[in-house]
Amino acid sequence: MSAARPRGERAEHPAYGVLRPVTATASVLLADNPSPMTLDGTNSWLLRAPGSAECVVVDPGPDDERHLTRLAGYGPVAVVLLTHGHPDHADGARRFGELVGAEVRALDPALRLGGEGLTGGQVVSAAGLDIRVLATPGHTADSLCFLVEHDEPAVLTGDTVLGRGTTVVAHPDGRLADYLESLRRLADLAPGTAVLPGHGPELPDAGVAARGYLAHREQRLAQVRAALDRLGPDATARDVVEVVYADVDRALWPAAELSVRAQLEYLREHG
Incomplete structure (x- = not known):
């Protein structure tokens, strides 16, 4: 689950x-599953060091046999990694793992196939690469990012940072306090670390992107506070959405309401 495509933008994608x-x-x-919540579709990533016969696949995507078969054709696959369990990233993972004969590894035990779990600080060595696991909860409780420190450092961010727009804090599973801390962790990555997101185009610098996200979250919190001052203490999350997200396509209001619930929880926790 992610943020919205700007109004009027076409779902077509050349890739x-x-x-x-x-x-x-x-x-x-790119999976052919565009929607207001997935932008142009889900990015399924293949990682391999130059000269490696094997690859690592991150987020096989939806349970779309055509997409999974295409993805399998670029194997052999050493291991499958999941950034989190939302269906547009993980629904096809079990089928894909069976298709290519590879383990599926994730933080959530329910998503794994024949492999051990993933936790922050681990290093997955496969396809000639050392891939460092970063714990980045917030969008969901099980969200992870994967840092590849090769000649061109890059971080695979799932829905924690998108290539376009901003992401949803999927309350109650996602928590804003966790998300802000995860963004600060990404903001501290080495300058020039590229963002390889779960949706949208790649970005040149994770630190710049994460700091932009932090500024956006602070702005939204200020808008929510102002809306509460205007609406009164009995205002619901939906009431706040109608004020703060008045200029956003109403099809996205249910997702916006999740983020507002997370913001309200954060404000209660932090006075």
Whole structure:
């Protein structure tokens, strides 16, 4: 689950079904599942060091046999990693793991297939790469990012940082306090660390992107406070959405309401 495509923007994307190299170690295959919540679709990432026969697949995406079969064709696959359990990232993971004969690893035990779990600080060594696991809860409780420190450092961010727009804090599973801390962790990455997101185009610098997200969250919190001052203490999350997100497509208001609930919880916790 992610943020919205700007109004009027078309869902078409030139990379559907085509593996697109992005860095010396990362290529992306875009799933054909565009929606207001997935932007152009889910980015399924293939990681491999130059010269490696095997690859690592991050987020096989939805349970779409055509997409999974295409993805499998770029194997052999050493291991499958999941950034989090939302269906647009993980629904196809079990089928894909069976298709390519690879373990599926995730923080959530329910998402794993024949492999051990993932926790922050671990290093997954596969396909000639050392991939560091970063615990980045907030969008969801099980959200992870994967840092590839090769010749061109990059971080795979799932829905924690998107290539366009901002993400949803999926309350109650997602918590704003956790999310802000995760963004600060990404903001401290080395300058020039590229963002390889779960949706949207890649970004040149994770620190710049994360600091922009932090500023946006502070702005939204200020808007929520102002809305509460105007509406009174009995205002519901929906009431706040109608004020703060008045200029946003109403189709996105249910998702916005999740973020507002997370913001209200944060404000209660922090006075």
